[in-house]
Amino acid sequence: MIRKLRGAAALLSMLVAGGAAAQSFPDRPIRLIVPYAAGGITDQVARQLTDIAAKKLGQPIVVDNRPGVNGTMGATQLVGQPADGYLLSMAPIGVFRVPHMQKTRFDPRKDFTYISMIAGYSSAVGVNADSPYKTLKDLVNAAKAPGANISYGTSGTYSSHHLAMVMLGKNTGAHWTHVPFKGDSEAITSMLGHNTQVTTVANSMVPFVQTNKIRILATFGEKRSADYPDAPTAKELGFPVVQASPFGIIAPVGVPQPVVQKLDEAFKSALDDPKFKAFASQVGLNINYRNSADYTAYAKRAFEEERETMAVAGAAAKD
Incomplete structure (x- = not known):
């Protein structure tokens, strides 16, 4: 009986201490790992x-750049660390993709506490202004024709841009050749030089659209992109392909809810700032803000969606 009472007292003491810590949070600088250069x-x-966000919290947030491993270095660094809210990481889509x-x-x-989803980018399909493809349907139909020889450039193998085209091909029966480049600019330059027929990247094509050198056929977001407001989504056109690149803020698993709420409110306030x-x-x-609960639910869906996508792309991990 005495042992049980001692155990209960210890548990109560931990809860009180945790509550007090959450109430005073943050009382020192917070570190945010950014898994890019x-x-x-x-x-x-x-x-x-x-x-x-730091002004809202009353403490500095120190950015710590840790590039590498397809944007998952931050997630890796969180494993096993104290769940007190003082160590955070940005989480790109690779956090859900790379494990597959x-x-x-x-x-x-x-392994994570999901604090807030922040924003993202949508892939866009672009062609030269003099291209015979006026719509995404034109491109798909051409790529389904016997003897079709259509190539598209992206910023890299297994990037969201690449996977969007893989899924579009799967859903339509279109066949095209992927040409990976080291970055958006190389992919765009190749198409402008008529070495490839299509480019799939994000907002890097905006200047070329504005000067009428590139035409955007569609984007792969849930809704139209602010970069290309006149371009329909693939989904609008009847192609059920959504491949965005969202990212958010995560922490080690087990961060107390009051701390999560404070962090979430601070980042939401920052997103709303003019x-x-x-x-x-x-x-x-x-x-593309989502609160902690919605981001947590999204994470579970994203993990399974990336499993399917990577299996189609031929890169699923082998047991």
Whole structure:
């Protein structure tokens, strides 16, 4: 009986201490891992976001760049760390995709606390202004014809852009050749030089659309892209393919709910700030906020969707 009472007292003490810690959170700087190199667009987004969120929280948020492993270095670093809210990471779509390609130290279904989904990019299908393909249906029909020889460039193998075209091919029976490049600019240059017929990237084609050098046939988001408002989504056109690149903020599993709420509110406040909205518009970022509960539910769906996508792409991990 005495042992049970001691156990109950210890548990109560832990709960009280945890509640007090959550109430005073944060009382020191927070670290946010950005799994990409400094200076890139994701790094810029993180710094703009954290500058505003830090003012809401009353403590600095220090950005720590850890590039590598397809954007999953941050997720890897969170495993086994204290769940106190002082260590966070940005989580790109690779957090749900890479576990289906190779062994990882983390399982996105059970190793993280999902704080807030922030935003994302949508892939777009572009062709030269003088291309015979005026619509996505034109392109698909041409790629289904016997002897078709259509190639498309992207920023890399197993990027969201590549996988969007893989899934479109699966859903329509279209056949095309993927040409991976080291970045968006190389893929666009190849198409402008008529070495490839199609480019699938995100907002890097905007300047060429504005100068009437490239025509956007469709985008692969849930809704139309702010970058290409006149371009329909593939879904609108009757092709059930959605392949966006959302990212959010995660923490080690087990962060107390009051701390999660404080962090979530701070990041939501930053997303609503006019300064951040102006920045997002400038860089072609689609704000796509989800709170902790909705982001958690999304994570479970995304993991299974990426399993299917990667299996189709031929990159599912072999047991």
